[in-house]
Amino acid sequence: MSGALSRLQELQAQDRPTHGGRTLAYVFDSGLEEVDRLAAEAVAMYAGTNGLDPSAFPSMLIMENELVGFACDLVEAPPTAVGTVTSGGTESIMLAVQGARDARPHIRKPTMVLPATAHASFLKAAAYFGVEPVLVPVDQEFRAEVGAMAHAMSADTVLAVASAPSYAHGVVDPIAWLGAAALAKGVPLHVDACIGGWILAYAERIGRVKPAWNFSVPGVTSISVDLHKYGYTPKGASILLHRTPADRKPTYFASAAWPGYTMVNTTMQSTKPGGPLAGAWLTVQSIGHEGYLDLARSCLGAVDLIVAGVDKIEGVDLAVRPDSSLVALVADDTCDVFTIADEMAERGWYVQPQMTWHGHPPTLHLSVSAATLPLVDECLEALGESVAAAQEVGPVEVDRNILKILRSLRPEKLTDADFDALLQAAGLAGDTGVATLPKRMAQINVLLNASGPALREALLVAYLDRLFRPVRV
Incomplete structure (x- = not known):
């Protein structure tokens, strides 16, 4: 059993940390x-x-x-x-x-x-x-x-x-x-x-x-x-x-x-x-009302500092002033939020890109937690560096061959052969032809962003279907 526990610990080491205030999506950290x-x-x-x-x-x-x-x-x-x-x-x-x-x-x-x-x-x-x-x-x-x-x-x-x-x-x-x-x-x-x-x-x-x-x-x-x-x-x-x-x-x-x-x-x-x-x-x-009051002060205080700090970073801006603990950022035409997200991950921060919606540009989503407050300066420094790195390479564009494949696809008629061709073209098939998880997501997110909602849904369902396959030992 100790061997299985050791492997479990090894597997978990691949995941984003659930504590520490640096994972700004999916998890919420009180710091307690x-x-x-x-x-x-x-x-x-x-x-x-x-x-x-x-x-x-x-x-x-x-x-x-x-x-x-x-x-x-x-x-x-x-x-x-x-x-x-x-x-x-x-x-x-x-x-x-x-x-x-x-x-x-x-x-x-x-x-x-x-x-x-x-x-x-x-x-x-x-x-x-x-x-x-x-x-x-x-x-x-x-x-x-x-x-x-x-x-x-x-x-x-x-x-x-x-x-x-x-x-x-x-x-x-x-x-x-x-x-x-x-x-x-x-x-x-x-x-x-x-x-x-x-x-x-x-x-x-x-x-x-x-x-x-x-x-x-x-x-x-x-x-x-x-x-x-x-x-x-x-x-x-x-x-x-x-x-x-x-x-x-x-x-x-x-x-x-x-x-x-x-x-x-x-x-x-x-x-x-x-x-x-x-x-x-x-x-x-354990936390009680007084504890939650303190956590709210920390969380919303962190939001205030992030909002103020974003104003000083050229290349990104608020999509809208937040009412609570969620912050959405947009990028100007010198870079894209998908590359910024990858660069933030390189610096130990997980932020969530969101796609184009009803004519509005893609956004970068941050779910701020109480535990983020002591790290706001580090977060803003990482954001500034990530924006600069994204500006240096410029906005990611979809490969013409992949774009040609995308334009030929119809969500309701997507076949395994269609998806296999797309996986191969996007470099996501791996050596064995099985779907893999990429280390950087910008190219994939730009591709999905170009797909439109209906095709994006079909592609992601097909991709998840390929990812979740039994492993027999």
Whole structure:
């Protein structure tokens, strides 16, 4: 067994660090090493437990109710509010959509109205649950257009959506106005606060002006807020809150139509792992309100310093001034964000490139954590050096032969042979013809950026299909 553990450690050494404040996407670091250690112990303690049946593991019921209660206080929930701990933001969002659909079974062709900047999880939910997404354009600051959203709501609309903030650009939609519009139309409004809710809740308490976004807004009927983002808990924990038990009830599933135990599920999962729940509970209990206030100060203080520092770096600028902890940058025509991202990685920083969207240029996305504050000067120095390096080589261009192949492809007709040819041309097939992970991503990201959304989706699905293949020893 020690050999397997050694190999596990070797494998993990290939990954981006989850602590240290330098990975500015996918992970969120409080910098509280002792809390992280205790949370890991809690995950291990509950690794074998199953929340499927509260009578078998009543401690999980207690922890879930206490976590939901803590979250209710953060989002100004009324006394009637209830909630459910889920495996992550996507599951919270999917349950919100499924519940809204099933609460209105008389609507034969349900629709969902959402700003075009809403998280892709809503489109996933729409595809899974047969709810037609009605995407509404946003303004120049990437915020939802209230009039357009209201106009799009119809008798078939089962849910409207707002972001607090939107992931791509880090801005909060005008939720007070959207709540009023949804209320007037008789449409439930879900606020996706998965990434921002836990920190927005403390922003006003530390003296920062925050836009209205929570249950204090009439018309808001449900909110999703992740624990494993700015709650800084181990991965696998989010909360979906509803204004009333009646709003939540359609998300539950029960079946006695088989000879086994009567299945009753509060989430999309049946087996509900105890580890993430215990890790989340211990983290929240350990940090508490005062601790989260300090973490919010650190995180938002880091954002302020990064925003100020970006102004001094020629070649990049803010896509929009952030409302919370997410920063999006654009590059001028002397360089591209894809090369900047690679150069940042060379300097020990992971940042996330985002593609061209609706005529807007690609952006560089930073999810800032509390642990980044002591490293802001290093981050800005690395960014300045990365921009200079990207300017030296100039913007990456797609090879003409690859571009010719791209223009010949149709997403709905993409074949294995087409994809093999593209892999070979892009140098991603490796010596054995099997798909590989490149060390630098700029060439690949430029190729994907040139593909357009539909073809990009098809290419990435085909690529992942090639990456995830069994290894037989």
